Amino acid sequence: MSFTLWHHPYSGYGQKAATAAYELGLPFELRVVDHTDEALMAEFRAVSPFGKMPALVDAEGRAFYESSVVIEWMDRHAGGGRLIPADPEAALEARLVDRVIDHYVGGPMNRIVQERFRPAGSRDPFGAEQDAQVLARAWDWLEERLSDGRVWAAGETFTLADCAGAPLTTYARRLVPFGDRPRLRAWHARLMARPAFMRALEDAAPYGDLMPAPPAQD
The missing domain is CATH 1.20.1050.10 (Glutathione S-transferase Yfyf (Class Pi); Chain A, domain 2)
Structure with missing residues (x-):
């Protein structure tokens, strides 16, 4: 299981998602959002239509955004029940x-x-x-x-x-x-x-x- 995580390491919501990935022990490819790079931003907006971080792209190319949804995806694919309690x-x-x-x-x-x-x-x-x-x-x-x-x-x-x-x-x-x-x-x-x-x-x-x-x- 692999995924790409688009965010900027200084972003609060990006850190929220990164903290979840590290807590769950999930390896990921980081794509750093750089607003000065027009080509990169066009690629990012194709993933995150509102231009918000973080965004996650799974191995099948499906995109998920909004930090809480991204973390739910991570928790589910890490076995479930850790960051989103089973109860x-x-x-x-x-x-x-x-x-x-x-x-x-x-x-x-x-x-x-x-x-x-x-x-x-x-x-x-x-x-x-x-x-x-x-x-x-x-x-x-x-x-x-x-x-x-x-x-x-x-x-x-x-x-x-x-x-x-x-x-x-x-x-x-x-x-x-x-x-x-x-x-x-x-x-x-x-x-x-x-x-x-x-x-x-x-x-x-x-x-x-x-x-x-x-x-x-x-």
Whole structure:
């Protein structure tokens, strides 16, 4: 079983998929998305029609995109039941936390970053502040979710939700600090020590620091 994974190693959603592949021990061919290469981008858009990362192409040439779907494909082809729990209730919790992180951490984070790259005169500080408030609410939600003593985002095992949480919370806390949320901080520390995520960070290291915000100080 082989597949090609299109993403950029610095991309949060790309790291989400790469973390899953490393966690499952799946070898893959990396195609790095480079927006300056027109020929490459034409090939990429033929795989991912909305131009979003990551995208996966299997051995039969079928393309899958959206990070959570890509990870479901990986989990199934790795034998199933690891990143998407076999128990229906546990799987539902993993998908719920994954969706919250994608939409209410990754979504506002990306909008704030895009705002900072906009030229003067076209910025939307009101919208950026609204997104910062959404991030703060997401931190509160995660802190409360972790209050039952779970080790990982959705329970006692590392799942899809942690693959999302590792890169997206790492980047987003540079925009809106965790503050006084000890459970969130402890979970994030566990994510930073997870070998699969450490490998994804190593992949990103050669690209420097592309985040328009200082490293987290909280």
